[in-house]
Amino acid sequence: MTIRTRLTERLRIRHPVLSAPMAWAAGGRLAAAVSNAGGLGLIGGGYGDRDWLTREWAQAGNAVIGCGFITWSLDRKPELLQVALANAPRAVMLSFGDPRPYAEAIRSASAALICQVQTVRQAREALEAGADILVAQGSEAGGHSGTRATLPLVPEIVDLCAAEAPETLVLAAGGIADGRGLAASLMLGADGVLVGSRFWAAEEALVHPNALSRAVQASGDETLRSSVVDVVRGVDWPPPYAIRTLRNGFTERWHGQEEALAREGDAVRQAYADAAARGDMDTAAAIVGEAVGLIREIRPAAAILEAMVADAETWLVGGAGLVRPG
Amino acid sequence: MTIRTRLTERLRIRHPVLSAPMAWAAGGRLAAAVSNAGGLGLIGGGYGDRDWLTREWAQAGNAVIGCGFITWSLDRKPELLQVALANAPRAVMLSFGDPRPYAEAIRSASAALICQVQTVRQAREALEAGADILVAQGSEAGGHSGTRATLPLVPEIVDLCAAEAPETLVLAAGGIADGRGLAASLMLGADGVLVGSRFWAAEEALVHPNALSRAVQASGDETLRSSVVDVVRGVDWPPPYAIRTLRNGFTERWHGQEEALAREGDAVRQAYADAAARGDMDTAAAIVGEAVGLIREIRPAAAILEAMVADAETWLVGGAGLVRPG
Numbered sequence: 001m002t003i004r005t006r007l008t009e010r011l012r013i014r015h016p017v018l019s020a021p022m023a024w025a026a027g028g029r030l031a032a033a034v035s036n037a038g039g040l041g042l043i044g045g046g047y048g049d050r051d052w053l054t055r056e057w058a059q060a061g062n063a064v065i066g067c068g069f070i071t072w073s074l075d076r077k078p079e080l081l082q083v084a085l086a087n088a089p090r091a092v093m094l095s096f097g098d099p100r101p102y103a104e105a106i107r108s109a110s111a112a113l114i115c116q117v118q119t120v121r122q123a124r125e126a127l128e129a130g131a132d133i134l135v136a137q138g139s140e141a142g143g144h145s146g147t148r149a150t151l152p153l154v155p156e157i158v159d160l161c162a163a164e165a166p167e168t169l170v171l172a173a174g175g176i177a178d179g180r181g182l183a184a185s186l187m188l189g190a191d192g193v194l195v196g197s198r199f200w201a202a203e204e205a206l207v208h209p210n211a212l213s214r215a216v217q218a219s220g221d222e223t224l225r226s227s228v229v230d231v232v233r234g235v236d237w238p239p240p241y242a243i244r245t246l247r248n249g250f251t252e253r254w255h256g257q258e259e260a261l262a263r264e265g266d267a268v269r270q271a272y273a274d275a276a277a278r279g280d281m282d283t284a285a286a287i288v289g290e291a292v293g294l295i296r297e298i299r300p301a302a303a304i305l306e307a308m309v310a311d312a313e314t315w316l317v318g319g320a321g322l323v324r325p326g
Numbered sequence: 327m328t329i330r331t332r333l334t335e336r337l338r339i340r341h342p343v344l345s346a347p348m349a350w351a352a353g354g355r356l357a358a359a360v361s362n363a364g365g366l367g368l369i370g371g372g373y374g375d376r377d378w379l380t381r382e383w384a385q386a387g388n389a390v391i392g393c394g395f396i397t398w399s400l401d402r403k404p405e406l407l408q409v410a411l412a413n414a415p416r417a418v419m420l421s422f423g424d425p426r427p428y429a430e431a432i433r434s435a436s437a438a439l440i441c442q443v444q445t446v447r448q449a450r451e452a453l454e455a456g457a458d459i460l461v462a463q464g465s466e467a468g469g470h471s472g473t474r475a476t477l478p479l480v481p482e483i484v485d486l487c488a489a490e491a492p493e494t495l496v497l498a499a500g501g502i503a504d505g506r507g508l509a510a511s512l513m514l515g516a517d518g519v520l521v522g523s524r525f526w527a528a529e530e531a532l533v534h535p536n537a538l539s540r541a542v543q544a545s546g547d548e549t550l551r552s553s554v555v556d557v558v559r560g561v562d563w564p565p566p567y568a569i570r571t572l573r574n575g576f577t578e579r580w581h582g583q584e585e586a587l588a589r590e591g592d593a594v595r596q597a598y599a600d601a602a603a604r605g606d607m608d609t610a611a612a613i614v615g616e617a618v619g620l621i622r623e624i625r626p627a628a629a630i631l632e633a634m635v636a637d638a639e640t641w642l643v644g645g646a647g648l649v650r651p652g
Contacts (some may be wrong), residue, residue: 186645294447319513324330
């Protein structure tokens with residue numbers, strides 16, 4: 001069995017599930033594993049490292065995958081879009097910026113243009129850019145997000161598309177880590193889901209084992225959306241975006257003290273980078289969303305995807321069974 | 327047709343929908359209308375005005391309803407619980423505080439004890455208090471909330487209950503305003519939903535018409551979770567709780583300047599109270615959640631409830647139809 005939606009038709013995939021293009025974590029092996037299992041895997045173009053991107057595309061082998069970029073970062077190195085397009089991506093996803101400068105090139109390469117948005121206003125702009133697919137992302141997501149929540153954001157954007165661009169698909173993102181989240185998203189009117197944290201905790205993801213160990217023990221109560229991690233990494237994110245991570249000693253020390261942290265300078269930055277490299281998770285914060293509380297083990301991406309879809313099928317069939325003669 | 331869940335069985339109601347006990351807005355007429363239409367309506371015990379509470383219970387007539395309290399406020403006037411219990415409520419809901427001092431009295435009155443929680447940690451405490459029903463409330467809700475989001479919070483609390491208290495029911499709250507939200511909540515494993523904003527925009531709610539006019543035109547993008555409205559009303563909410571409202575000139579002026587606002591003193595407080603009374607919505611902020619973007623008209627509560635359930639039934643049946651031979 002499987003779940004058929006407009007997304008599976010449009011992207012010619014078996015399951016209505018995309019893996020998020022998580023910067024540094026979503027390399028070619030993860031993307032290929034998701035695609036080979038019937039979803040669509042997206043490499044994380046992230047902050048624009050050409051060598052990393054080229055290497056990870058090679059790691060994906062012959063799998064049909066896609067790629068995602070942080071748009072404001074791509075603005076600084078727009079030539080990286082060609083690195084992705086040269087690999088014949090099934091889709092290119094743009095998040096956190098104006099997609100219009102890139103829309104024509106993506107369409108000309110026969111890739112689906114996916115625009116991730118955090119508000120209804122941004123959704124309107126993405127429709128003007130000619131997006132094929134909108135990802136409505138809630139602030140419960142891991143990594144960067146806006147301030148709206150997935151559950152009410154998705155149907156509002158679904159309504160917008162139904163009224164103004166009925167051929168445009170909508171995916172839900174943020175807080176979705178299992179079959180329940182997939183089934184719920186379909187009930188909200190989404191055509192599928194984009195999943196981050198659950199695939200971050202896949203065997204194929206490029207994540208330090210110590211970060212994974214923390215994540216599988218954590219409740220969603222233990223995450224924090226803050227600018228601390230961006231400030232200490234020297235990554236110049238524009239407001240209102242912030243990054244959700246697990247709380248740790250470092251985020252507790254500096255959250256609300258970001259300006260003081262910025263004044264600490266290179267020493268604390270280098271110490272943070274070293275901590276991340278060696279897996280000191282009391283300093284380097286694991287980049288996951290609230291759905292971390294639903295993640296209890298590290299598994300291969302294919303097993304994650306298969307369980308998610310099978311569970312969603314069970315919930316969907318069971319849901320219809322709740323409807324009874326009154 | 328209707329939707330049967332453990333909640334409809336347990337509370338002996340027709341539809342798995344409760345209206346939220348919104349302070350001042352959820353009076354006896356609204357609660358009765360929801361109950362008479364097959365849900366369970368809850369009067370908002372709010373900040374503890376005995377005359378208001380007595381009057382609103384009388385307004386509900388013979389309808390079987392329930393009542394909700396802000397627990398930290400009830401701590402200051404615990405005798406108000408007896409006002410509610412004297413009216414034979416089907417359920418009493420406690421939010422934002424320690425429910426344990428009240429649990430025995432509620433159970434002895436044969437009312438269901440509903441504990442609204444904002445974190446998994448609070449859910450554990452509510453189970454220790456012997457809650458019959460947990461409401462897992464996300465921060466997209468209107469009025470007061472914590473910081474977690476509904477979509478990932480609900481299944482994590484469902485898993486907790488399944489492991490430790492399988493007879494305890496779980497409702498979803500925050501961001502749910504139509505049949506899609508109800509159907510999605512059931513897919514997350516919830517036994518039903520608690521709905522605020524959508525019933526705030528019912529004809530029977532005690533809300534100024536100018537506030538309603540703003541709400542039906544607003545997108546969910548236009549809400550703000552802040553302490554401004556609590557500070558100016560002189561309501562002493564403990565952190566980490568804050569109140570979500572529509573943004574307006576007043577919240578834009580003072581958000582992030584709460585300490586300065588507190589120093590403004592009685593003049594600004596009185597001006598705010600006057601603005602609320604006369605419906606000056608550039609000053610007084612409408613208290614709604616992100617789901618306001620799904621609300622386009624003011625309707626009778628019965629019509630809202632019937633449409634919500636009928637649409638959810640359609641989505642649930644349609645969801646099963648997405649499952650196909652692979």
